[in-house]
Amino acid sequence: MYKITKTDLEYLEQIVGKEFVFAGDEVNPDYTHDEIYGMEDFPGCIVFPTSAEEISAIMKYASSNKIPVTVRGSGTGLCGGCVPIYGGILLVTTRMNRVLEIDEDNLTATVEPGVILLSFQEELERFGLFYAPDPGEKSATIGGNVMTNAGGMRAVKYGVTRDHVLGLEAVLATGEIISVGGKIHKNSSGYSLLDLFIGSEGTLGVVTKITVKLLPLPKKTATLLVPFPSLKAAISTVSLILKSRVLPNALEFMEREIIEAAETYLGKPFPDKSAPAYLLVRFDGNTKEELEQDCDHVADICLAAGAIDAYIASDKEQQQLLWDARGAFLEALKAMSELDEVDIVVPKTEIASLVSYTKDLQQEYGVRILSFGHAGDGNVHIYILKDDFEEEKWQALLPKVMQKLYQKGEELQGQVSGEHGIGYLKKPYLKESLGDTLIDLQQRIKEAFDPHLILNPGKVVS
């Protein structure tokens, strides 16, 4: 645990300005945790820099004084990744929120890490373009998005964040400013340091500029809401849809319980909740006819697989209603109960086994387990709800349930995290899942970038 000194603070104030350094009582408790329950730590101080040069000066100082530096964006993570567990400096990127360039010729955008995803998408829409990664949490910063490699709902069609980041500027632990990749769509020039940075959760460097790939914004979307008599029936239909040579841009599954929670949370009625389980399928395209064909095709498959009906939303407001509810699921669950989450990813064909296993666990442990997620890409968000459990019982039970879920993920050839990352809370599971050789390799990479282990210490593999 590093104790920030008066000298440290004076130095930092010199770099970023007195009004952008907060220490002691001035530290707002909001900055001590992310969006998951039960993990918080106070930093020695918080700084809000605005440039790579400022961050470089901070890192040089931190490096020579061995001060831990934890980087944070909006703090919407779910595994304690931005919690400063060793104190030191919490470096918040939210003032670096400029879209530096939208290059319509190269179809790229270059942004600072503190740009909020929602406002970025809105700005791109004015150009008839979009950035394909689409995490449910739209108030996240793009820096956090890139550092966790969070893919979101459109991954089924467009791939994850990694597939859309072309270049980065970053400050190394030593304070050196480096650039990797660029406005280039192909690159076979040595090891991909770019790919190492993506998903590194602030453990290898501080990202200060991000260049992403842009795509032409499809003119229209249509959404199918498909009610099924059981969750199992819903999920087993997913592979039939994917096999039928159509490519939805989102393919989500959900249960009635979660829909009802979202209705209460948003205060808006959902168009249908008569069935126990649903698939939500969205297509994008340029003509009404093309979308109608896709919808009818998938509706036919669903009906043949036992769906109760298939509801089609083509108006903007109707679709908004559906996707707003989907976007609010996590907040709605959190409003209902304290919870912990698992973000396992398995091969698409194994989703049904994983989800039906959560129901077995629910029975076995008498705890409510709700899941929803990206049925189309194998990434399931599983939430274990504390409800009325006493703290002591909950603490005893939670690790057992988590352990079982990760074991099942392993058995199904999956990985620990699909998009939320490892942070602090999933470290033990990552260790078990990757094994000694791979963890050792990763640790050596970490040491190559950060020999004094000052960048987000205690996270991922350090």
Added chain:
Amino acid sequence: MRIIVCIKQVPDTTEVAIDEEKGVLRREGVDSRMNPYDLYALETALRIKEQIGAEVIVLSMGPKQAEDVIKQAYYMGADSGYLLSDRKFAGADTLATAYTLALGVKKIGDFDLIITGMQTTDGDTAQVGPAVAEFLNLPHISYVKEIQKVAEDQLIVKTDMQDAIETQKVVLPALITVAKEIYQPRLISYKLKLRAKDRNICVWSYSDLVEVKGLLNDETEFFGLTGSPTQVERIFAPTRNSTKEIWEDQPDVLAEKAISKLKELKIL
């Protein structure tokens, strides 16, 4: 019970191009959809159907492609549909539209209740519903936000008077226009689509409607542009204003300032 729901096909955009010379909206090349308020009207009819049993009939005036919105109504649960379509109906103002729809209603014959959306998103006048009722000599209630009770011969509804909520009883036959608070419209059902995609839509032209002209009290014909008393002087898109002021001060001072600014802008 027989319920007639009046629906309209409108441009699916908020930025319609304007033909300044003719004083009309340019509708060519723009995708169209059912007027969003009509979805609430149709939903209201379908809920009544589910509650006490009813036949839901949709009625629209427009070019041939307006059949799309009638089909959409079928896919939501409407039983039959009529389209009033003739070059002579084109360019109608609210009065001529209401007149033509009223003739359509007369030709359909028996009904207990007419439901319309409170307004359209292209014209925004909220006049057509009540005007149809006037041509038909029907009692009518606008801005209905809740159906409190429905029976074969009467309705009890709540209406939104902006500063008050009024509860009214109306004896059927009658016409109501509904506000969007009423119900969440359902989505298109693919099962209904499979069942209804080839269902007939009855199309009536000028010659069909003049037959029933005598059934309305008014002798005058109000068809299309020539039958429209409204003369559009000028049509324009409102200018966007994006001026911005940034104030910095104590919260209570700022609050005072904000209130007086809103009053100055006549928002409060």
